[in-house]
Amino acid sequence: MKTIQVHLDKRSYSINVESGLLRKLPSILSDQNHGQKWIIISQYNLMELIGFELMSNLNKAGFKCDYITLPVGEAAKSMNEFSRIISQLIEMKCDRSTTILSLGGGVVGDVSGFVASSFMRGIQYYQIPTTLLAMVDSSIGGKTGINIAEGKNLVGSIYQPQGVLIDPDILESLPREEVIAGLGEVIKYGAIRDEKFLNNISEWLDDIDSFPFAKAVLRACEIKAEIVSLDEYEGGLRKLLNFGHTVGHALEAHLGYGKIRHGEAVALGMKCAGWVSHKMGFMSVDENISLTKTIDKLSLPHVSKVDPNTILSYVKKDKKMRNGILHFVVLNTLGEGNTCDSVPDNLIKESLKVIQ
Numbered sequence: 637m638k639t640i641q642v643h644l645d646k647r648s649y650s651i652n653v654e655s656g657l658l659r660k661l662p663s664i665l666s667d668q669n670h671g672q673k674w675i676i677i678s679q680y681n682l683m684e685l686i687g688f689e690l691m692s693n694l695n696k697a698g699f700k701c702d703y704i705t706l707p708v709g710e711a712a713k714s715m716n717e718f719s720r721i722i723s724q725l726i727e728m729k730c731d732r733s734t735t736i737l738s739l740g741g742g743v744v745g746d747v748s749g750f751v752a753s754s755f756m757r758g759i760q761y762y763q764i765p766t767t768l769l770a771m772v773d774s775s776i777g778g779k780t781g782i783n784i785a786e787g788k789n790l791v792g793s794i795y796q797p798q799g800v801l802i803d804p805d806i807l808e809s810l811p812r813e814e815v816i817a818g819l820g821e822v823i824k825y826g827a828i829r830d831e832k833f834l835n836n837i838s839e840w841l842d843d844i845d846s847f848p849f850a851k852a853v854l855r856a857c858e859i860k861a862e863i864v865s866l867d868e869y870e871g872g873l874r875k876l877l878n879f880g881h882t883v884g885h886a887l888e889a890h891l892g893y894g895k896i897r898h899g900e901a902v903a904l905g906m907k908c909a910g911w912v913s914h915k916m917g918f919m920s921v922d923e924n925i926s927l928t929k930t931i932d933k934l935s936l937p938h939v940s941k942v943d944p945n946t947i948l949s950y951v952k953k954d955k956k957m958r959n960g961i962l963h964f965v966v967l968n969t970l971g972e973g974n975t976c977d978s979v980p981d982n983l984i985k986e987s988l989k990v991i992q
């Protein structure tokens with residue numbers, strides 16, 4: 637088993653990555669079982685795929701384990717679903733000792749993490765990510781949240797899990813489009829922090845069926861853990877993880893949640909951000925071409941009807957705006973992200989031409 641540490645003083649935890657880890661979960665968690673209730677929060681399709689077997693193994697090993705399901709899709713990240721889960725936890729007679737096992741992609745992880753952060757003022761939880769995106773990104777760093785009518789992830793908290801448990805074998809059942817969406821986030825880590833990793837990813841993408849997921853997940857987790865350890869509350873360095881997200885989030889909002897996957901929108905947003913980085917005088921034209929070629933190896937959805945003014949209006953509402961200033965993530969060079977506070981509105985609008 638490979639272990640990566642997230643260093644956050646008393647809130648430190650480890651990310652464990654191992655093929656076949658799910659079967660070993662009862663023994664991995666046995667030290668933490670003190671007779672409390674364990675609640676798997678997941679989706680019904682995932683319970684059928686892996687969750688029921690996991691619950692049965694935990695119960696056989698002496699855990700008191702039950703489960704709650706969420707609907708599939710962004711609709712699960714709602715105030716209604718949040719309060720329904722809280723009510724279910726109360727019905728199940730859960731208390732402050734209850735431990736949540738969040739089994740799923742970013743949607744399940746975001747909602748169950750927020751539930752864990754607020755139920756009885758905070759209970760313990762583990763992230764067991766099942767999508768590539770969740771393995772390399774959303775399960776690490778403690779960002780939890782739900783959407784409201786005014787926007788995505790506008791209600792939430794930073795609340796660290798007790799641990800992140802990753803079994804790359806689970807990816808075998810993940811639909812190809814979801815894999816592609818996750819690969820967008822994997823490219824992001826290379827782009828902002830590790831040029832050699834970016835080059836490796838680019839080569840691996842030439843034969844996507846043999847893509848070394850376990851290796852890529854491990855390196856991406858190392859980068860995310862390092863960044864979160866240095867800047868838990870996104871005061872500086874952690875902002876780099878938003879590379880591609882300014883336009884990405886705006887695309888999600890403009891096209892409609894569920895119409896484009898988060899990872900796909902981020903990948904398209906990275907193409908725009910790469911172009912902006914070059915136009916702002918940071919990255920050379922050749923570097924931008926190289927980044928674009930790597931991203932284009934993912935078969936991303938075509939977005940033809942994007943209105944630049946609408947995109948800009950969503951950009952202005954984004955959480956990355958602080959005191960009226962947009963902290964746009966650019967690349968100084970491949971493998972080195974930076975934030976830029978002076979990207980003109982017109983350049984953001986113009987950048988959309990690279991994805992249309």
Ligand SMILES: NC(=O)c1ccc[n+]([C@@H]2O[C@H](COP(=O)([O-])OP(=O)(O)OC[C@H]3O[C@@H](n4cnc5c(N)ncnc54)[C@H](O)[C@@H]3O)[C@@H](O)[C@H]2O)c1
Pocket residue numbers: 679681682685708709710713740741742743744746766767768769770773774775776777778779780789806807808809810811814817897898899
């Ligand atoms: N908290 C964070 O730091 C953070 C970071 C990035 C993204 N996010 C959030 O993550 C969400 C997107 O997450 P996602 O891309 O994982 O999508 P998702 O959670 O919606 O999962 C995608 C689909 O794949 C299915 N699925 C999951 N694992 C599977 C498996 N192993 N086999 C077969 N099917 C499987 C799910 O049931 C779902 O239908 C967005 O809401 C985004 O805002 C959060």
